[in-house]
Amino acid sequence: MEVTEPISRKLIHVAKVYLNVLSKRVEHLGINRYWYVLSLIHANNGKLTQKALGDKLGKDKSAMVSIIDFLTDRGYVYREVNPNDRREHFLKVTAKAEAAVPEIVAAFNSINNTVAKEVTAEEMETFFKVLFKMEENLKPYANKELNIKLNLNK
CATH class of the missing domain: 1.20.5 (Single alpha-helices involved in coiled-coils or other helix-helix interfaces)
Incomplete structure (x- = not known):
């Protein structure tokens, strides 16, 4: 019997290598794995709610709370109550994030260019x-x- 390799195996392997390289480039920021989340919050310039971010990322409410708490504890993000709907929280970045996000985006671009070489x-x-x-x-x-x-x- 011939064994079929699952497509997911290759995808997971490439993802692990990619994230390992990325992690080494930006490990001094102390964000662990939430670089893309932080870049999305930054790109939306305070107009993104916690719920909208969760929907965009396919994450449930509790997962989003944990992620935002993590980024908040490290001084990158803060929540601001929507004055028009107090149940909503807009996500905003701190000066620390303003300085870090360009470095994260540059790392994404560099690694994307490397992985897509040829x-x-x-x-x-x-x-x-x-x-x-x-x-x-x-x-x-x-x-x-x-x-x-x-x-x-x-």
Whole structure:
């Protein structure tokens, strides 16, 4: 019997190597793995709510609270209550984050360029299209599996 290698194995391996390189470049910032989250908060310039960020990242409320608490404890982010809806919190960056985000973005760009060396723009476009299609193909099954797990817990 021939063993089929799961597509996820290659994706996970590349992700681990990528994150290892990224982590070494920006480890002095003490952010661990939330570089992209911080860059998104920064890019939205105080107009992003905690809920909207969670929706964008596919994270639930409790996960987002933990992430924002982590970034807050390290002095990168703070919450500001929406004066029009006190249930919402806008996420804003501190001066410390203002200084760090350009370095994070530069690291993303540098590593992206390295990983895509000798890969044409057309190949990258195809790669992202294929990843998107694969994700879309799996969504119904992921939701079905989640529903099955939820029903089993009752």
